[in-house]
Amino acid sequence: MTKTVELRNKPELKFILNSDEFDIVDSSEPKNNGTYSYAEIKSAELNSERTNWLISTLSIIVDFLTGSGNGGKFKTKANLILKTEKRNFKIWLNDADYGKAEKITELLNNKKTYTQQRL
Structure with missing residues (x-):
């Protein structure tokens, strides 16, 4: 059973889900x-923007004091944090399908629990 979930087309971001493992293809961050x-x-955590x-x-305070006009809202982009035994990594979800990312997160957490119970 192999299922491919594409979260973003350009740059490519997809998860290929197999029965015991999964592949990540992240063109914007090849180290992932x-x-x-x-x-x-250990955990999969989805953070919204x-x-x-x-x-x-x-x-805004610096803008007020200097009068530069650059103040505004700064946003933290949506991301998926995967924590493993050896490392933690962050997958940025810029222009990605957030609904599919929610399903991937849920699936990874469920598979993790199922796999750990099987061991």
């Missing part, structure tokens, strides 16, 4: 590419 076992995943209020507030 590879094959990973569900058993080695949100405003970074600290940076935004500081930017």
